[in-house]
Each structure stands twice: as C-alpha cells, then as structure tokens.
Amino acid sequence: MSTTTLPPAPAADAPPAKIRRRVLPSPVTGQELVLIGVIAALWLLLGLFTNGFFTELTLISLLGYMAPVAAIGIGMTIIIITGGIDVSVAAGTMVCAVIVAKTMVNYETSVPVLVLIAVAVGAVLGLINGVLIAYGRVQAIIITFGTANLFQFVGLQIFGSNTVNGIPRDLKVFGIGAEGRVLGLPLAFVITIVLAALAWVYLRHTAGGRHFYAVGGDAHAARLAGVRVQRRQMLAYVITGALVGLAACFTIGLGTSTVQQNIGSGTELAAIAAVVIGGTSIMGGRGSVLGTILGALLVQTVSTGVTQLKWPSQLSDLFVGIAIVIAVGADLLRERARKNKSRRAR
Amino acid sequence: MSTTTPTPPAPQASSPAATGESVGSRVLRALLTQRTVLIVVLLVAVLVTFVVMDAGGYLTGPYDGDTLAAALINLVPLAMLALAEMLVIVSGRGGIDLSIGSTVSLTGMIFGFAYQSWGLPLLPAILVAMVAGGLCGAINGFLIAYLGFPALIATLATYYGYASIALVINDQKPVTGDDIAGLYSSAAQSVELPLIGANLPDIPVGVFYFLLPTVVVVYLVMARTAYGRRLFATGTNDVAGHFAGIDVRDTRFKAYVLAGVIAGLVAVVTTAQFASARPDAGTSGNGMALPAITIAVLGGVAITGGIARVAGVVLAGLLVVWLNAGIPLAIEGNDGPQFQLLALGAVLIFAALLNGLTTRRYGGTR
Numbered sequence: 001m002s003t004t005t006l007p008p009a010p011a012a013d014a015p016p017a018k019i020r021r022r023v024l025p026s027p028v029t030g031q032e033l034v035l036i037g038v039i040a041a042l043w044l045l046l047g048l049f050t051n052g053f054f055t056e057l058t059l060i061s062l063l064g065y066m067a068p069v070a071a072i073g074i075g076m077t078i079i080i081i082t083g084g085i086d087v088s089v090a091a092g093t094m095v096c097a098v099i100v101a102k103t104m105v106n107y108e109t110s111v112p113v114l115v116l117i118a119v120a121v122g123a124v125l126g127l128i129n130g131v132l133i134a135y136g137r138v139q140a141i142i143i144t145f146g147t148a149n150l151f152q153f154v155g156l157q158i159f160g161s162n163t164v165n166g167i168p169r170d171l172k173v174f175g176i177g178a179e180g181r182v183l184g185l186p187l188a189f190v191i192t193i194v195l196a197a198l199a200w201v202y203l204r205h206t207a208g209g210r211h212f213y214a215v216g217g218d219a220h221a222a223r224l225a226g227v228r229v230q231r232r233q234m235l236a237y238v239i240t241g242a243l244v245g246l247a248a249c250f251t252i253g254l255g256t257s258t259v260q261q262n263i264g265s266g267t268e269l270a271a272i273a274a275v276v277i278g279g280t281s282i283m284g285g286r287g288s289v290l291g292t293i294l295g296a297l298l299v300q301t302v303s304t305g306v307t308q309l310k311w312p313s314q315l316s317d318l319f320v321g322i323a324i325v326i327a328v329g330a331d332l333l334r335e336r337a338r339k340n341k342s343r344r345a346r
Numbered sequence: 347m348s349t350t351t352p353t354p355p356a357p358q359a360s361s362p363a364a365t366g367e368s369v370g371s372r373v374l375r376a377l378l379t380q381r382t383v384l385i386v387v388l389l390v391a392v393l394v395t396f397v398v399m400d401a402g403g404y405l406t407g408p409y410d411g412d413t414l415a416a417a418l419i420n421l422v423p424l425a426m427l428a429l430a431e432m433l434v435i436v437s438g439r440g441g442i443d444l445s446i447g448s449t450v451s452l453t454g455m456i457f458g459f460a461y462q463s464w465g466l467p468l469l470p471a472i473l474v475a476m477v478a479g480g481l482c483g484a485i486n487g488f489l490i491a492y493l494g495f496p497a498l499i500a501t502l503a504t505y506y507g508y509a510s511i512a513l514v515i516n517d518q519k520p521v522t523g524d525d526i527a528g529l530y531s532s533a534a535q536s537v538e539l540p541l542i543g544a545n546l547p548d549i550p551v552g553v554f555y556f557l558l559p560t561v562v563v564v565y566l567v568m569a570r571t572a573y574g575r576r577l578f579a580t581g582t583n584d585v586a587g588h589f590a591g592i593d594v595r596d597t598r599f600k601a602y603v604l605a606g607v608i609a610g611l612v613a614v615v616t617t618a619q620f621a622s623a624r625p626d627a628g629t630s631g632n633g634m635a636l637p638a639i640t641i642a643v644l645g646g647v648a649i650t651g652g653i654a655r656v657a658g659v660v661l662a663g664l665l666v667v668w669l670n671a672g673i674p675l676a677i678e679g680n681d682g683p684q685f686q687l688l689a690l691g692a693v694l695i696f697a698a699l700l701n702g703l704t705t706r707r708y709g710g711t712r
Contacts, residue, residue, distance in 0.1 A: 136698075138702045141498065142639075146695035148636075148691070150688060153684050156687075269506070273502070283496060312513070317506040317509060318510035321502075324499060324503035325503045328500075329493065332495065
C-alpha cells in the first residue's frame with residue numbers, strides 16, 4: 001500500500017493552522033508541472049506543423065470535446081483515490097443519454113430539468129455500484145464489469161433496439177456552437193472547470209474530502225481513526241454517477257439530433273487514462289483533480305493533433321497508451337525516490 | 347484494490363464431519379467452498395430448465411444435443427482466454443489482463459499476414475501467432491513484474507496500444523484470401539467422433555485441436571510442475587515467496603507471457619471462425635476480456651491471487667456458453683444478445699459476491 005500524503009483531518013484539540021499547512025502538500029505536484037510543460041510543447045509543435053491548430057474552431061472543439069471525459073474524470077479521481085475503479089461509466093452514460101433523449105423527444109422539458117433527470121439517474125446507477133462494492137466487500141473492478149453489463153442491458157431495453165431520432169436542439173448549450181459559449185469558451189468546459197475547482201477544494205480543505213485519501217491510503221487505519229469507510233466508498237461512486245449523468249448531457253449537446261446505442265462507449269477507459277496520466281496513484285491514497293483535468297486535456301490534444309496531422313485516427317489510442325506508461329512510470333520512479341529518501345532520513 | 351491477501355477470520359467449520367456436522371451444513375459448505383461442485387449444480391439446473399422449457403414448447407428452437415454441441419464452438423476461444431486470465435490473476439498483486447482482446451486482434455492480423463500474405467505453411471504460421479502473442483504478453487509482464495506497474499494500468503495502456511496497431515497495421519481492413527477462407531472449412535467445421543460418434547452430435551474440431559491441448563497443458567503446468575507451485579506461491583504471498591527463494595519477478599513475468607501465447611492461439615481460432623483476420627476481432631462489442639474475466643471469476647479464481655482450478659474455469663465456461671445458447675431460444679424477437687449481457691453481468695456479480703462471502707466465512711474456495 002502506498003503512503004498517505006494527506007492524513008485524516010486533525011481532531012478538534014489538535015494544534016491548529018500552522019501544522020495543518022505543513023501537512024498539506026504543495027498545491028501543484030511535479031507530475032502536474034510536467035504535464036503542463038508537455039501540453040505546452042505539443043501545442044507549440046502542432047502550431048508549427050499544422051495550419052489549422054491555432055484557429056478558434058479547433059481550440060473550441062478541443063475544449064468542448066474534452067468536457068465529458070474530464071467531468072467523469074473528476075469522479076473517477078475520487079474513486080481511484082479511495083482505491084477503487086469504475087469501468088461501468090460508459091454503460092452509465094448510455095443509460096442516462098437514452099433516458100434524456102427519449103424525454104426530450106416525447107415531452108417538452110427545460111434544460112435544467114433534463115440535467116437534473118440525467119444527474120439523478122446517474123447517481124442511482126452509482127449508488128448500485130457503491131452499495132455492492134462497499135457493503136458486498138467485493139473488488140470494484142469485478143463488480144463494475146458486472147454492472148456495466150446490467151446497465152447496458154437496461155439502456156438497450158430503453159432504446160428498444162433503435163436509435164433515438166429527432167432530438168430537439170435544447171442541449172446544444174453544451175455543444176461547441178455559438179449558443180454554447182460563456183466568455184468565449186464552451187459552456188460545458190466552463191462547468192467542468194468550476195466542478196473541478198469545487199472538488200479540489202473539497203478534497204484538500206475539508207475533513208470529509210480528506211477522508212477519501214485516508215480510505216485509499218489505509219482503509220483499516222482510517223476505520224480505526226473514525227472514518228466511516230464504507231460510506232466514503234459509496235459516496236465516491238454516487239458522485240461519479242451524478243457526473244456521468246452530466247457528461248451524458250454534454251455528449252448529447254456535442255452530437256447531432258440522433259443518439260445511437262454506442263453513445264459514450266470507451267469513456268471508461270478514456271476517463272481512467274486521464275486520471276492516471278494526471279498522477280493519481282491507482283493504488284489509492286494519492287492524487288488530484290487538477291492532474292486529471294490536465295490528463296484529459298493531454299488526451300484530447302493528442303487526438304486533435306492526430307486528426308490535424310491527417311494521420312489515421314486510431315493512432316491516437318497508441319499515443320494514449322504510451323502516455324499512460326510514461327506517466328505511471330514517472331510516478332513509480334518518484335515513489336522509489338521518496339522511499340529511498342525516507343530510508344536515508346532514518 | 348487491496349494488494350494484500352485478505353486475512354479471513356478463523357474458519358468456523360475447520361473441523362469437518364468428524365465433529366458431527368449435520369448433512370445440510372456439509373452440503374452447503376461443499377457448495378460454497380468447492381467451486382466445481384457449485385458449477386456442476388448450476389450447470390445441471392441450466393440444462394434441466396431449458397430442456398423442460400423445450401419439452402413444454404416454450405422455446406423457439408430445439409435445445410438438444412446438437413444445439414449444445416454446436417455451442418461448443420463458442421467455448422473454444424472463451425475458455426482458452428479464461429485460462430489465460432486465470433494464469434495472470436493467480437500470479438497475484440491485482441494481476442489481470444485487460445489487453446487480452448487487443449492481443450487477439452493484433453496477433454490475428456499477424457497470423458493473417460504470415461499465412462496469407464507471406465505464404466507460410468499452417469503450422470509455422472500458427473507458431474508465428476504464438477510467438478507474437480508471447481511478445482505482447484512479455485511487454486505486459488515486463489511492465490508489471492519487472493517495473494512494478496499495477497497490472498490494471500499496464501494492461502489498460504497495452505489495450506490501447508495493441509488495438510491501435512491492429513487497426514492501423516492494415517489500414518483497418520481485414521486480411522482475407524483463399525488460404526484463410528480454406529482454414530474455415532478445415533478448422534471450424536464439426537466432425538463425428540470415431541467409434542461412438544454415430545450416436546452423438548458432431549463436435550467442432552476446434553475443441554480437439556485447440557481447447558483440449560490448452561486445457562491439458564495449462565493443467566499440467568499448474569498442477570504438476572515446479573513452475574506451477576511457484577506461481578501459486580507467488581500469488582498467495584509474494585514476499586514469503588521471495589524469502590523462500592522463488593524468483594517472484596520471473597514467475598509473474600512468465601504468467602503474462604503464457605497468457606499472451608494462449609491469446610495467440612485464440613487468434614488462430616477466431617481467424618478460422620470468421621474466415622478472415624479481422625483487426626477488431628478481440629475488441630468489437632464488449633471485447634473478449636470481459637467474458638474471459640467473468641468465466642475465470644465464476645470458475646473460482648480468487649481475484650486476490652493464489653487460488654484457482656482449471657476444472658472450475660472450464661466448467662464455468664460450459665455454463666456460460668450453454669446458458670448463452672438457450673437464451674435466444676427462450677426470448678421472443680431479437681433481444682437475445684441483450685439478455686445474454688444481462689445474464690453475464692448477473693452471473694459475474696453473483697460469483698464475485700459469492701467469492702467474497704466464501705472467503706470471509708470459510709477462508710476461500712478450492
């Protein structure tokens with residue numbers, strides 16, 4: 001088990017602010033700085049070697065299309081910090097998307113209500129995962145593989161073995177068109193950034209948020225320290241489910257007036273890739289939402305770059321795979337250095 | 347994802363029948379701890395259910411010996427990949443191979459090139475596929491065993507990598523041709539068994555050419571060789587294994603290589619079945635990794651490592667395949683594949699919860 005960098009919040013009588021400040025790691029880690037550098041270098045290269053990269057359309061679609069994966073990535077970060085994983089988010093996206101699409105086609109519904117429906121459905125799916133994993137005490141990957149199948153069944157049943165056509169343009173506010181801009185940026189991107197900022201504050205600066213780190217670092221010690229481990233685990237999946245619902249709305253907004261059965265496929269792997277590229281330890285206990293946002297940006301930059309360079313689009317998957325290996329390898333090296341350092345200190 | 351094997355509470359019923367345990371609790375314990383017993387019971391339940399439904403006229407087609415024998419063609423790749431997953435899961439430390447479907451796609455393309463484009467004879471071409479699969483497995487094994495990557499992440503990365511190369515290598519086009527088309531008629535057909543075959547349905551030859559040899563070899567490796575002992579020891583507790591003089595890294599590395607070799611063989615099987623080498627053979631739809639992991643877990647392989655039986659995995663494969671054969675017959679319309687998804691998911695969750703319960707209550711399955 002990896003070491004916990006963030007200990008559970010100090011008890012009421014613990015010495016105040018000064019120590020707490022020392023206990024918190026620096027707001028930006030090495031991996032995040034490296035990622036910023038890599039992304040900047042990629043953008044520079046793409047600007048030099050393609051004609052169309054630094055145009056408004058390319059940059060806006062880059063930010064818009066990264067939003068669904070980044071939004072799910074926020075939740076996935078929390079899950080992975082607790083030492084879990086969720087491979088059912090693609091199937092969850094499909095269920096939320098088809099319910100929203102059918103609602104839009106059959107009833108006149110305002111955008112906030114649609115988002116609320118999607119978020120609620122997603123949260124229920126997340127609750128199913130959370131209850132099974134936390135209270136069934138079973139490995140997260142196995143359970144979410146299973147629920148991915150169940151969710152897919154439910155989604156396909158609602159689809160009725162057809163695509164949903166003629167969807168109204170209400171959700172275009174989450175698209176990359178003119179109606180979906182705030183301060184010149186895609187609305188979906190802005191919402192994701194705001195949510196990431198909230199999650200960042202929650203995870204770093206509240207007792208409840210730091211309990212996630214405690215659960216992932218050492219669940220047994222966390223339980224002895226008074227953390228309700230199972231509730232924390234469950235909450236992580238519910239949060240992710242809710243974000244999956246939001247991401248489903250983004251995806252509909254980005255798409256055409258048709259929702260197909262394969263909507264959201266592959267997002268589970270993309271979200272996990274963004275999280276681990278962002279420096280979150282898959283063993284739990286360490287990681288940050290900021291890294292995940294940068295990871296999602298890197299993945300989207302790679303696929304945009306491959307398209308811009310007119311290479312076969314499937315090559316971007318190879319580059320994502322290599323990026324995962326490099327990012328996790330760097331993390332392993334740092335872990336080793338940290339261990340050596342603490343050994344020498346003793 | 348805990349890396350430590352859970353410490354189960356002291357088994358309540360460790361002193362068996364001698365202490366006068368009732369018949370009921372003994373049966374229950376056999377059902378819960380002997381996974382093969384449970385699977386056989388479930389298998390009989392599935393067969394009886396569908397045969398009764400057939401007799402009552404509720405099925406759209408016959409659920410008889412011919413159906414069951416024909417379904418075995420699906421058992422060949424699934425059971426082989428489940429055995430591959432078993433090898434890596436047994437090696438412990440969260441061992442798992444998400445890339446196994448992409449490995450099948452990639453090695454299938456390489457096999458296609460070797461057999462069709464380069465004109466190699468069949469056996470050398472199969473050897474090329476096995477070596478290619480072994481190399482894919484070696485990359486996984488090197489990352490995981492020697493560099494210390496978590497298996498989930500290493501194989502996620504190679505899942506992307508192999509799938510991408512398989513698609514790009516021939517510009518997304520399958521490898522087809524007369525040689526590969528000929529493979530279909532020779533390797534994917536069904537044959538009458540000698541001597542007793544006249545009274546039995548025809549069995550797909552893939553069972554004899556590919557599945558049975560793999561089962562026998564994997565069984566012998568795991569149960570009858572020193573390597574198998576080392577693999578179980580590594581998966582149970584690799585620190586203890588290291589102190590006992592086992593080269594833990596080498597043992598774990600070889601498990602991934604073996605899994606890759608099996609995936610290479612599966613690529614030959616799927617190429618023969620599709621009569622072409624498809625670049626998405628192992629990744630289309632839900633991919634092949636998911637059913638393979640499901641069957642391994644259902645077959646009693648402990649996801650924490652160190653516990654597995656070949657017989658359990660093969661029987662679990664039979665259960666899934668024969669269940670899948672019956673579902674489309676029992677469901678009106680075209681919803682059959684959807685209900686197969688439901689069944690697979692429900693079975694996986696059931697098996698995982700059961701494994702967890704057995705571990706806590708009895709200290710593990712056997």
